[in-house]
Amino acid sequence: MNVSRDSRPASAAPPAGPAATPSPRPGAPPGAGRARLTELRGPGVRPRSLDARALAALAANPGCRRRALLDGAGIDKGALAQALGSPAAYGQSQFALVRGHAFEARVTSDGGTELLRLLHERLAPGTPPPEPGQAATPDLSAAGPEGRTARTALALRAATEAGGWALLTHPMLAVEVAGAPAYVEPDAVVVHPDGSWTVVEIKSFPMIDGSADAAKVGAAARQAAVYVLALEAVAGPAAAYTGREVRVRDRVLLVCPKDFSNLPTAAAVDVRKQLATTRRQLARLTRVEDIAAALPEGTTFDLRLADDQKTATRPPEELTEAVEAVEAAYAPECLAACELAFHCRGRARDRGAVESLGRGVRGELGGLRTVGEVLAAAGPAGPADPGAAAGTGPDDPAVVALRRAAALRAEALGGAALPGPRTEDAECR
Numbered sequence: 312m313n314v315s316r317d318s319r320p321a322s323a324a325p326p327a328g329p330a331a332t333p334s335p336r337p338g339a340p341p342g343a344g345r346a347r348l349t350e351l352r353g354p355g356v357r358p359r360s361l362d363a364r365a366l367a368a369l370a371a372n373p374g375c376r377r378r379a380l381l382d383g384a385g386i387d388k389g390a391l392a393q394a395l396g397s398p399a400a401y402g403q404s405q406f407a408l409v410r411g412h413a414f415e416a417r418v419t420s421d422g423g424t425e426l427l428r429l430l431h432e433r434l435a436p437g438t439p440p441p442e443p444g445q446a447a448t449p450d451l452s453a454a455g456p457e458g459r460t461a462r463t464a465l466a467l468r469a470a471t472e473a474g475g476w477a478l479l480t481h482p483m484l485a486v487e488v489a490g491a492p493a494y495v496e497p498d499a500v501v502v503h504p505d506g507s508w509t510v511v512e513i514k515s516f517p518m519i520d521g522s523a524d525a526a527k528v529g530a531a532a533r534q535a536a537v538y539v540l541a542l543e544a545v546a547g548p549a550a551a552y553t554g555r556e557v558r559v560r561d562r563v564l565l566v567c568p569k570d571f572s573n574l575p576t577a578a579a580v581d582v583r584k585q586l587a588t589t590r591r592q593l594a595r596l597t598r599v600e601d602i603a604a605a606l607p608e609g610t611t612f613d614l615r616l617a618d619d620q621k622t623a624t625r626p627p628e629e630l631t632e633a634v635e636a637v638e639a640a641y642a643p644e645c646l647a648a649c650e651l652a653f654h655c656r657g658r659a660r661d662r663g664a665v666e667s668l669g670r671g672v673r674g675e676l677g678g679l680r681t682v683g684e685v686l687a688a689a690g691p692a693g694p695a696d697p698g699a700a701a702g703t704g705p706d707d708p709a710v711v712a713l714r715r716a717a718a719l720r721a722e723a724l725g726g727a728a729l730p731g732p733r734t735e736d737a738e739c740r
Contacts, residue, residue, distance in 0.1 A: 347600065348383065348384040348385070348491070348599065348600075352384055352611075352612065352613065353612070353615070354613070357385075358385025358386075359386065359387045360385065360456065361382055361488065361493040361494070362496070363495045363497070363535075364530070366486065366488060366493060366495065366537045367530075367534055367536070368648035369593075369596070370589045370592035370593050371533075371648070372642065372648075374640040375638075375639055375640040375641075376597060376602050376638045377634065377640075377655075378649060378651070379489050379596050379597060380599055381637075381651075382488070383489050383493075383602075384491075384603070384612075386612050388649065388651050389650040390623070391614065391630065391650070391651065392650045392653065392654055393623070394614050394625065394630055395627055395630055395631060395634065396654075397653040397657060398653070399649075399653065407515065410515050411514070414513065414515050414573060414575070415513045417573065417575070418566055418575045419478075419480050419499065421444075422443075422444055423478040423480070423499070426478065426511065426575075427446055427476060427501065428440070429564065429566060429576070430511070430577070433564060433577050433579045434564060434579055435503065445476065446476040447473065447476070447502075448477070448478050448479075449466040449469070449470065449477065451463055451479060451480075451481065456494040459482075459483035459494075460485045460494060462483075463479065463482040463483050464545050464549070466479055466482070467482075467545055467549055468548070468553060470502040471553050472553040474555075475504055476501070476502065476503065477501070477502040479499060479501075479502070481496055481497075481498065481499070482499075482500050483496055484497070484538065484541035484542060485541060485544070486540060486541045487593075488593060489593075489596040489598050490598035490599050490601075491599045497535075498513040499511035500542065501564075506553075506555045506556055506558070507558050507560050508542055508546065508557070508560065509560045509562075509564060510535050510538045510542065510560075510564070511563065511564045511566060512531050512534065512563055512564070513567075515567070515568065516568075517569070517571060518565075518567040518570075518578065519570050519571075520570070521578065523565075528565065532582050533585050535563040536586040536588075536589045537589060538563075539561060539563070539582060540586060540593075542559040543559050546558065561581065561582055561586055562581050563579070564578075565578050565579075565580045606636055607636055610636055612633055612634070613625065614630070635658070639651075640666070641658075641664070641666050642670050643656075643667070643668075644670075663681040664681060665679065665681065676709050677707060678707070679710075685713065688710045688713050688714070689713040689714060689717040690714070690717070
């Protein structure tokens with residue numbers, strides 16, 4: 312996949328408006344939702360922050376109320392899966408993390424001179440290049456995620472008002488997810504002299520001859536879309552304060568090692584499609600407080616950790632009951648994106664749910680929800696119990712297709728026997 316192909320000019324980016332912030336639920340007392348989420352985590356348990364990768368995965372499956380609640384409440388799904396007996400079997404290796412940090416440090420060293428050169432070359436050709444050492448690099452340190460988010464907003468506003476180049480490394484941004492704030496941290500954000508902002512994603516996978524692995528580029532684009540969405544919420548107030556047009560560019564800069572070296576190279580990645588999808592899917596998420604309000608009284612996901620703060624002492628049966636109280640929307644894609652995927656897959660298989668076969672299969676089967684219903688529908692008379700699944704009578708398209716497939720299979724298995732080997736082969740000439 313060639314990630315640098317984009318025929319639009321660098322300045323052709325639509326102005327971004329402020330992101331909509333969900334309003335509080337009518338009649339809910341102040342702080343009630345936050346207190347309920349604290350109760351779900353357990354006393355003294357600090358919330359686990361969401362990153363852009365988790366948000367992108369959450370947006371890809373907005374129908375999963377279980378993940379929306381657990382992520383919104385800041386519950387450690389990895390520890391929960393371990394306590395349930397279905398631990399996640401994926402994650403970045405320590406070697407990959409160290410290599411990624413070393414490469415990022417090299418790219419952003421010397422005030423980001425090399426990074427700004429790559430950005431100017433890919434996204435701002437024809438404009439005056441940034442002079443080495445002239446770009447502002449504001450200090451973004453502050454106490455807590457709320458403090459860092461406020462400090463980032465002030466730095467972006469000041470850099471935009473100054474009208475020069477600025478490089479913000481590891482800024483903190485906030486995104487509203489199902490009515491709860493989530494804090495994300497892009498690798499870098501660059502402020503252009505014209506008042507536009509660009510997200511920079513630094514990855515350690517190689518870019519060979521200007522191309523990179525399509526799956527990895529797609530994952531990076533989905534993460535970057537979350538950052539762009541978060542920046543849009545800051546752009547509106549910054550424009551109102553500075554009186555300048557502030558726009559968040561929908562082309563991000565992807566920086567990777569060149570070929571098989573440790574030298575950085577970059578490509579512009581258009582994230583308009585990912586941005587639209589993420590915005591739409593996050594808007595579809597049910598508010599976390601509404602999901603929590605529907606739970607049985609006393610439901611909690613507290614692991615009751617031992618003194619070592621690692622070993623869960625709560626019985627797995629209680630945790631399973633609490634987890635199953637929240638509806639899930641399992642799909643095989645969850646195995647690469649959610650720590651609870653193995654638990655949800657096991658439950659889906661136990662129920663014979665067709666979701667375990669994939670979203671495509673689930674969509675083709677219409678109202679048939681279980682493997683048993685599918686097998687019954689494939690019989691000569693259609694479903695054994697027409698009322699078992701709504702809309703699955705003998706004339707249902709899914710039922711007709713299943714019966715036809717079953718007839719073809721029976722015909723193939725019951726057809727004429729295949730001819731056996733010849734007793735005498737013709738002599739080779």
